[in-house]
Amino acid sequence: MEELENNGISAEIYYTAGLDDQGELEIIEGSTEPRIGRNSFGLQPAFSFLVESRGIGIGREDFERRVNAQIATHESILKQTASHARQIKNLVAFERLNLIKKGLMPNDSDPIIIDSENKELENETLEMVDIATGTVQDIPVKYLSATDAEPTLVRDRPTAYLIKPGYEEIAEKLKAQGLKGFKLPKNVSLPAEAFTVTSKEGAGNYEGRELAEVETELTKKDITFPKGSYVFLTAQPQTNLLSLSLEPESVDSYTTFGYVPSEVGQELPIYRFTIDPKKSKMKPFLK
Template sequence: MNADPSWAAKFLDKLELIILPRYNPDGNAYFQRTLATNFDPNRDHTKLVRQQTRDIKQWFSTFAPHIAIDMHEYNARSNYATYYNNAADGMYSAAKNLNIHPAIRELAETVFAPAIDASLKSKGLRGEPYMTASSRSRTPRLEEAGTDAKIGRNAMGLTQCVTFLFETRGIGIASQSFKRRTLAGLQMILGVLETARDQAETVYSTIESSIEELKASQEPIVVSDYSTYSNRTWTMVDTRTGDIVQLPVEFASTTPASPNKTVARPEGYIIPRAWFDLADRLKVSGLEVETLKEGFKGEVEAYNITSSVLGRSYYEGAVLNTVTTGTFTQEVSLPAGSFFVSSAQKNAGLAFVALEPENIDSYVSFGIVPMEVGDVYPIFRKI
């Protein structure tokens, strides 16, 4: 931008930009993806166990962008069907969580995603949706980016902004093809920025109106979802010849995912005073949390834990707890200093994924609220 101020001015007339050069500089000093503590910063977006995560989350929530980009690299050495490598110069994915307003997800998928792909192609580069492999056998099984909120892309998207993950070829190949890799990242960024600049009014009005609709919404909360496999081809490099080929694969698309379990949207959640640390986490995520000076007395919907399955090993410092629940209504009387989290707010989706116990990234799942069969979940739904 310094090299061409007139070009830069065309963006800055329409956009306010903040760039975080590196998310984990302490971990980078050890040449690792994870923080210096070996926690993965991109799996800490709901449990918020590291202060570094909390500081960045508060900074992000304060700026409250309409658009966010999360830049990563992918492993260039992964083989598929023995002889093939991913040929994409850039992989990209919008936020997929179904608690993001549908109009914002549609804006990302139908306006921004094609622009990203076109921006790559304009420089002779190749793009594909972001994927991971559940199988690399003769017919690889590839899975599109998921909906889980512990990952930055979805956590940022749940603030009701257009969010993209960008992945360029890089892990394991040192500085090889560095100029091409840098260009790929730049072109994906430009695909977003140029679209935001050229369609600023549409983008702004779509997001702002979606936020207002979300605040007034009575639509159910999506607690879990699924995707199904279908056949397609994937752009690969044949490592035996160097040729670019289209390899048949099975692909599980999350554009969009399909709802599995939904629950009625409550007026909000009531958190007893003893669980103040949950309120603190939600505030860090940009949620408005009301302290109830007079306490709370009334009828609520409560969950009881009907099954609990613990993981067999640690995941990011926690033994995951997968639970199922039943619901019942009861009268509760909670002391002054308890908390209320309204569903009628912009970042409510972050409360849904954290406070609904069956969600894959909930406080129950990560053991922040320990639960076993027969327990009553201590966070109540005001209905």
């Protein structure tokens, strides 16, 4: 952003603006939702950028300047990437290997953040143009930071997730994100954690799908998984994406989006496996 400002282009960390319930100006910095492209790509994991120019409701005003800002930004990103290519490749490779290791180790106090909320920062201001005087002023704002977001639900990472047969669509969606899984070739009894829905509320509509906000209770039990059940090990680079897709309380889980049916009092067809797969009855099916 410093380079942009040196070229006379104003820039800020991405945010959206609106009014809160008291009518005060509210600035929401980004979001932690995995449905958003930049976050989804980041969960691969990878470096991911979102660059937006102001323009909602202003037509072609400052069109050339806005295009110039985009070009300058992307040129800078490409140059920085080329200049640090080796470091970036090494860092991404290291983090992917680290995530694989996390999935291999059961009971290692490795928490995954299922849900979080932006944190309100105190004494924040935002530069704005006073349309009456044409001067730039610092205006006090309510600022909700995604950078400093705080966890609201955390669970230990399992070593695998199991999905009962009949949910091929879910398995295909996970595979489309780069995740690898396999089917059990026969009935297998395994210890697992089961999700039982304790509450469910409507959470609006998103791109044509009715959303549901659920809460669950975990129960450890021995379960006979039928032949054809899917197994997705968490020892994969996209392990965090896997958890955020399958943990039902995640704001963008397949339960939230209705791909997994849910009713209060019922057990979901998704299960957490928390021991070493190589020391279980799953071992013969591991490649």
